Amino acid sequence: MSFVTSHFNYVVVIVLMMGGLFITFSTGNLIKRMIGLAIFQTSVGVLYISLGKVAGGTAAITIEATSEAGRALSSKLDPGYVAQYGVDGVVYSNPLPHVLILTAIVVGVSTLAVGLAIAVRVREAYGTVEAGEIAAADQAAIAQADRRKSGGRGR
Amino acid sequence: MSFFADLYAAPPALLAHAAVLLVIGPLMAAAAAALAPNARWAWMIAVGGSVFAFWMALGVAGEVARQGVVTYAMGGFAPPRGITFRIDALGAMFALLISAIAVAASLFSGHSLDGEIRPGKRSLFQAGFLLCQAGLLGMSATGDAFNAFVFLEVSSIGTYALIAAGSGRDRRALPAAFNYLIMGTVGATLFVTGVGFLYAATGTLNMADMAQRLATLDDNRAVQAGFAFIVVGLGIKAAMFPLHGWLPGAYAHAPSLMAVFLSATATKAAIYLIVRFAYTVFDPGAAFVAHFMDWIVAPLAGTAIIVCSLQAMFQTELRRMLAYSSVAQVGYILLGVAMGTAAGLTGGLLHLFNHALMKAALFMAVGAMALSVKAVKLTDFSGAARSAPWTMAAFGVASFSLMGVPLTAGFLSKWRLVEAAIGVEWWWAVAVIAVSSLLALVYVGRMLEVMVFRSAVAGGDAIKEAPIGVLIPLWMLAMASVWFGVDASIPEGLARASAAAVLGVR
Amino acid sequence: MVEALYWIGCGLTLLGALLTVVGAAGVLRFPDVYTRIHAASITDTGGATLLLLGLGLMSGLQFATLKLVIVWAFIMLTSPAAAHALANAAYASGLTPWIGEFRIIKGATPDAKKTGNAS
């Protein structure tokens, strides 16, 4: 197997991560930014899960090697391979990255919810969710406040 | 550290679990605060949770002083399988700092929320504050790389909304909080990517175990990139120049409770993790660590000190000024950390400790003055010295410490940094510290000039003296800045022990 | 016998997959919301039924087959309801069905809103 095929998943991780980050930083729309951030976060999931895949393995739910399912799995594999990398005669994929990414997904949705809630409040306060228009509104407000203050002094 | 060894903190049955109770205490208090029937109860729960955490932190510090390292296996599983808390002198120092500031901040919150948060939402606010505290304490206690990410998020997620809640006073809190959320999440995600690379190379998540395996993996490119990801990811959280863009807005518009607490602890906890990873997880002898510190972190820290001090000079809003000053102070701390010597690390950590105290005091004083009057701009505070002398005096003491006036804590830590810079012959760093002290003189002088010598704006409401419930924590922090400038045995002992624990771990 | 059932199952699965592709093409190519919903619900009902039937034949009679039956029952319940809700929402928001040639042949009034309002 060539280097490219054995590392194809990492290529996808790189593309997704760069794409997610680019969406997050390039757009001024707060909602779109949250979408980009969600893609960015899931790309880490692709990395971890790819690391945890074991060739010929099955989901980490214990099955008996002698059961029908167990035999069906190991019949496709080299016995030496099963003996070396299997646990009690069955090869499993690594459960640890699964647990970590489960946590990461939860963190992702939490961030999304809070971020969107703030975006909704931004819309209510500014009437827009575009970063450029928000900054312009802030500057206009500052300028107006200054004018009012200097006008007050003039009186 | 001997101070803590002799301290009788708690009964042994409690001390055995102090490491975990330190985190679980505020965490359960947060849930309880969310259940509280009204704001008063929630405040009492917040104070209780913070005091409990401080008590447990004292207990842990005592254990660390006696044994060197406290380890606590969650679920009773030995390290590579289970999650372990591993607190050494460095962790104990941060646990003490964070929980002490939290006690002061929670006392302050009894009054500060009045004008900022609607009564119906105050109990939620207190719950969020306690969660943030639990997350930061967890970061300083954990010995597991992924668990550090989880606590980083525990401390962050609620915080974003808490900062945005400052919109009651100023709507700019909303975009500032959103910006912080984006940057913070990108930082945390970069961090967890780095941890993923380390996991790919070592197969473990336990930091001590990881360190052992990384010692032979200096040439692994995934490990090297992992280091960059971890430092940059945490650097965003720590407001490392030039990744500090989120900080001024977030600190300037947050509710004053969050400004006090975050400015003193949040960036500090991220710096803690940088130190933890750079010097105890990665092989400190590895060329890529030393190069990254010498050629990227140190010059950026120096730039931060100068540029952000200059930016602070030109701000028109008081809290924004203090926020830029915070970024500059992070530069000092990282400068010390980047030196990689015991003296440098001691100086950096000591400055971190002192800066936490003085910045908390400064933000608290500003918050206290803004309790009665809606004051944002520097000129809004003119005449404060006459109408609110006690608050103003505390502000003055803390700002002297910020400037580095002799006999204050800020002077001592800057002096230690200069000594350390001379020790590694970084003459440019000495020059940077000298120049920036002058700049600090200018911007602090500007603040004090307006507040002390100018009379209040005609027609505006005069700033009123803060209530006694605010003056107590405020003066606790201000007096600490003076006390630790005169007798620095406690913070300096902690910083020295931390540096020794970090650099002598192998 | 078992072998034959297996191959019949394979055939049905393939047919189901084909219907799904046809449905997807319909969603892409059909002119308006209502016709597209129609195409999508072909995927949901026809495609899924054939797929599940095929899978059931392939796996033989065991516990998983019961699960497949339950899955099928739920798809039969939910996807028409979802299609209905979608069409209803589209109609409520003022989208008129595209009726093309029909209007010209019948020489009906060009007021599409009225013609569309068949229900």
Added chain:
Amino acid sequence: MSGPLAMLDVGAIINGVLLVMLVVLMCAIARVRNLLTAILLMGVYSLVMAVWLTVMDAADVAFTEAVVGAGVSTVVLLGAILLTRSETAAISWKAMIAPGLAVLVVGGLLVFAAQDLPDFGDPASPANAYVGKLYLEMTGGDIGAANVVTAVLGSYRGFDTLGETTVIFAAGLGVALMLGFGERAMSDRERGRMPVNVSAGEDHVVLRVMAKLLIPLIVLYAFYVQFHGDLGPGGGFQAGVIMAVAVILHALVFGLDATMHAVRPGVARAIAALGVLVYAGVGIANIVHGGTFLNYDYLFPPGVEARLPDAAHHNWGQHFGIMAIEAGVLLTVAATMITVFYGFAGRSAEAVAVVGGDDTHGQNP
């Protein structure tokens, strides 16, 4: 590389196709300017991701991604664009330069790192041969759960899961702090105005009948997922989300108002806090009974476990401990998701028209 990895081929093709689909979807999301399209594409992205995760043997993660990514995230995103607007502004080329550079730096570092990452599917890589394998070997003796992911999630790394539950709780707090609990929708009703974004369909007979049929089944399924977590994919988190979906469906069909009277916002908020307390309380109980935090072997007071039936073969403490914390997770997740939904759905359109939020005293800087 031949031998074991040759077995991967069919899987490798599916893996490749799904990953390419993810990339294509990501590009499409980057290009579209209509937010509704972007959100729906995001839902598709999550579903493809869930399928890919199944191919990668990560059944639990796939389940979570399907219910969270394609389900809850989409609901929350749709709720948000209802309250904001649906078209993004165009981006000028100049505005892309700085982000583009930052992205290129990150990409360069990733390419650098990827060279030394292990081959895909390598069973001998450090990641797969060390702690991960340890869990597979020891779960039977330590915990006795068939689903190793549940064992790791609930017991070995149970402290992470406590943190995760806390994160969810914090998100609920955050959304409630920002958007309230939907009390505005309730007060609107009292003033005789209905929030516009709730389709209380008096005439939607089909939907009402279907919903009445489905809601109990959804709740039943949530309980199945909850208690089946030991044996197969599932657990408190997925079950909590499914439970919340039942409530959301009720709100969509029968109106937010009716749902808020059935599941009061204050109750949801209290349950969310209670879940965290249950989880941490289980940990504290272990301390009280002489163990360390979250060590379920000490869940029962000394001597009680030995009297449970067949104690020699069953690890009752671990079994009940995981069940108890999963119950805590279920409570917090379900209640928080409901709170979040109330927050977004209860923000009526009138509120959007009024510039300034509810606790905005003044807004000049």
